[in-house]
Amino acid sequence: MIQLKALAAAHMPDVLRIQDGCYVEIEPESRESLQAKILASPGTCLVAESAAGVVGYVIAIPVRYPDLPALNAPTFQPATAADTLYIHDLAVADAGRGTGAGRALVRSAIDAAKGRGLASACLVAIQGSVPYWEQFGFEKVAAPPDRVAAKLASYGPAAQLMRASL
Template sequence: MTSLHSDLKVRPMAVADLDAVLRIQAACYTAIEPESRESLQAKLQAAPDTCFVAVADRQPVAYAIAVPVAFPELPVLDQPHCDPPPHADALYLHDVAVSPTLRGSGAAGALVRRVMDAARHGQWRQMCLIAIQGSSSYWARHGFREVAPREMAAKLASYGADARLMWRGAEAGA
């Protein structure tokens, strides 16, 4: 486990964490419809080594979900299945969310670092994400830069008007 501010710790996500993850997701997302339990569980089962929770008093208070992809082919939002391609070359940081009461605790940064470590130690040469709700400047501080493949326009629109596809090399400094 990774230690954070106060009594927060980062550990791998488990299926038993999904109720808490769904509560955190519902509290954090206003620009898009939150994903279903089925969709989140499919991502966790497809990539258990790249999904994490930050816990306080044994309760998840933040989470990160990342899955392997063949960039720029990204999963559709709220799909009931997740089948990473055998030729995956990127780790897609699908979601990072922190309970509103613990924002500023360092949980998000610790989760991002843990996912970046997983990418560096895995087979992925790059990382990508879709920044929503005005978060692109946060991701830029972690080394992500905006990219705009034309074939992504429709998919990005499903994430809200301000959605931005962002990319970085997996070996880049955090």
């Protein structure tokens, strides 16, 4: 059985372990970068736990679209007039695959965003994950704004900006 909990400092070793095991096309982010985002929006950053321990996490932050944080940025300040939940990172360890952990994490983060009055969500899909995100109503953004293009490129040539209405 999967339980969701607020992502806390004590979970960082698990987050880094899961991140390291999941991301093969980009270099995993630093602890500093992840913690800056988590501290900025604790209500939308969660872990999924099972009998095996922490098996997944989501780091999602409020932004003013299209102003997205750069990959591995050491600091992050939430937008004062945020309108969008940016799902920065979702990762599920092998021990959590097939348990519904990823789906539960995404739905919970989206529900929290709706509770905050955010009108949309966005993300950068990598490693062939576009079909996964389409299940949640995300659609490819045909031509990302110029100021997002360089940030998007840092995720690799196949990275795809996606957006959904909440």
